[in-house]
Amino acid sequence: MSLSNEVTIRVAVFEDNEQLLESLHQLIEATIKFICTGAFSNAQHLEKKIAQSNPDVVIMDIDMPGINGIDAVSILHIKYPHIRVLMQTVFDDNDKIFAAIRAGASGYILKKSSSAKIIEAIVDTYNGGAPMTPSVAEKVLNMLRYQNQNAQAENINLSEREKEILTLLVKGKSYKMIAAECFISIDTVNSHIKNIYEKLHVHSKSEAVVKAINQKLI
Amino acid sequence: MSLSNEVTIRVAVFEDNEQLLESLHQLIEATIKFICTGAFSNAQHLEKKIAQSNPDVVIMDIDMPGINGIDAVSILHIKYPHIRVLMQTVFDDNDKIFAAIRAGASGYILKKSSSAKIIEAIVDTYNGGAPMTPSVAEKVLNMLRYQNQNAQAENINLSEREKEILTLLVKGKSYKMIAAECFISIDTVNSHIKNIYEKLHVHSKSEAVVKAINQKLI
DNA sequence: TAAAAAATCACTTGTTCATGTGATTGCAGA
DNA sequence: TCTGCAATCACATGAACAAGTGATTTTTTA
Numbered sequence: 001m002s003l004s005n006e007v008t009i010r011v012a013v014f015e016d017n018e019q020l021l022e023s024l025h026q027l028i029e030a031t032i033k034f035i036c037t038g039a040f041s042n043a044q045h046l047e048k049k050i051a052q053s054n055p056d057v058v059i060m061d062i063d064m065p066g067i068n069g070i071d072a073v074s075i076l077h078i079k080y081p082h083i084r085v086l087m088q089t090v091f092d093d094n095d096k097i098f099a100a101i102r103a104g105a106s107g108y109i110l111k112k113s114s115s116a117k118i119i120e121a122i123v124d125t126y127n128g129g130a131p132m133t134p135s136v137a138e139k140v141l142n143m144l145r146y147q148n149q150n151a152q153a154e155n156i157n158l159s160e161r162e163k164e165i166l167t168l169l170v171k172g173k174s175y176k177m178i179a180a181e182c183f184i185s186i187d188t189v190n191s192h193i194k195n196i197y198e199k200l201h202v203h204s205k206s207e208a209v210v211k212a213i214n215q216k217l218i
Numbered sequence: 219m220s221l222s223n224e225v226t227i228r229v230a231v232f233e234d235n236e237q238l239l240e241s242l243h244q245l246i247e248a249t250i251k252f253i254c255t256g257a258f259s260n261a262q263h264l265e266k267k268i269a270q271s272n273p274d275v276v277i278m279d280i281d282m283p284g285i286n287g288i289d290a291v292s293i294l295h296i297k298y299p300h301i302r303v304l305m306q307t308v309f310d311d312n313d314k315i316f317a318a319i320r321a322g323a324s325g326y327i328l329k330k331s332s333s334a335k336i337i338e339a340i341v342d343t344y345n346g347g348a349p350m351t352p353s354v355a356e357k358v359l360n361m362l363r364y365q366n367q368n369a370q371a372e373n374i375n376l377s378e379r380e381k382e383i384l385t386l387l388v389k390g391k392s393y394k395m396i397a398a399e400c401f402i403s404i405d406t407v408n409s410h411i412k413n414i415y416e417k418l419h420v421h422s423k424s425e426a427v428v429k430a431i432n433q434k435l436i
Numbered sequence: 437t438a439a440a441a442a443a444t445c446a447c448t449t450g451t452t453c454a455t456g457t458g459a460t461t462g463c464a465g466a
Numbered sequence: 467t468c469t470g471c472a473a474t475c476a477c478a479t480g481a482a483c484a485a486g487t488g489a490t491t492t493t494t495t496a
Binding site: 055104174175190194197203204205 | 482486
């Protein structure tokens with residue numbers, strides 16, 4: 001995570017706690033190659049403040065009165081996509097982390113992080129990384145995992161042919177079309193689908209399709 | 219990331235490069251409160267090696283001859299769910315990161331990480347965090363984002379009633395059931411669905427269901 | 437090698453669906 | 467106020483589907 005010699009990273013801070021804002025300001029100013037181009041206690045008139053401070057990296061408190069940090073990130077991400085945002089928060093609860101990520105935050109650290117960690121995180125953020133405390137990262141990984149494993153609780157084993165036909169069902173094909181694509185008779189298609197329904201415990205095409213998608217059977 | 223005084227973290231290493239294996243071994247042994255209970259150059263007879271070394275944290279190289287690191291993690295995650303695994307790799311390519319996460323890895327760091335970072339990562343892993351280099355974290359965030367933004371390209375505006383009926387379709391209800399649940403006649407259901415099909419440019423229940431799910435219309 | 441599972445086809449029956457055409461009511465915006 | 471849209475209902479028809487029963491062939495596996 002080294003930094004080429006010439007660059008000065010322009011950092012703006014949004015933080016409603018005045019004391020913390022001041023200490024962040026000082027931390028940034030005290031660090032060589034950082035310059036604090038703005039220290040704001042709220043995200044009102046966000047665009048004006050950004051235009052004024054022209055930052056490379058924004059440190060954004062997630063909980064602020066008025067416009068909250070997540071909405072602010074959304075706006076920044078759309079209007080100033082080149083600006084990278086490092087979220088800062090006291091608690092690492094799932095919902096906020098997720099909302100911040102969706103909104104376009106690059107990194108996510110806790111306020112209790114040490115000065116050294118914060119400085120490191122700013123550099124990482126500037127360099128295109130996504131610094132996050134291990135506890136946050138753990139939660140992010142879990143979100144990823146859940147979204148890709150939610151299902152398969154039941155043990156459904158479809159044969160290859162059945163999967164193939166189910167896939168075509170999901171694509172919206174009719175029995176007739178499936179028969180044509182698989183070079184089998186429509187009666188065979190019917191027969192396979194009967195078996196699929198039995199294995200999935202469903203009684204119609206659309207139920208089978210929903211189950212196939214939700215459980216990633218195909 | 220402090221560590222209570224009494225604990226000694228038992229670490230096992232799997233790494234096919236003998237030199238790297240040796241240097242990791244030494245790094246761990248040289249660190250107070252770590253003990254290296256195993257240094258293996260492959261994951262053959264994984265369970266025996268694990269039983270033998272009884273580690274709290276496993277450092278696993280992702281690319282190994284024979285059984286690769288990802289398969290090894292899968293096995294560990296199922297058979298020894300309490301063991302936390304820190305993946306180590308040279309390259310941070312998306313597929314491997316994703317596969318490792320799915321397999322159940324806790325952290326993911328690059329081999330070029332400094333000794334201090336590696337030690338820190340082991341402690342974080344032990345403490346339930348998910349240490350990862352910012353570049354890896356960036357990729358993980360992108361995966362999360364993509365999975366929740368894919369759709370809504372076309373501008374489809376269904377009326378409230380249409381959404382309601384589409385939702386019921388997705389739940390696998392028949393026209394008759396929908397009519398009953400909405401207190402309307404089956405003809406009205408038919409009529410609404412006709413309109414839905416027109417708006418979605420589809421011609422069957424299952425196509426409508428797929429589109430509704432993929433584009434998160436409901 | 438014998439049994440089980442998968443893939444194929446056939447016939448039937450009642451049900452559900454897709455689509456067309458057309459009509460009424462009520463509400464909101466130009 | 468007129469227009470258009472949303473929601474409601476009605477009737478009709480042919481196509482598609484669900485489910486039952488039964489059978490043959492091939493492949494897999496115990």
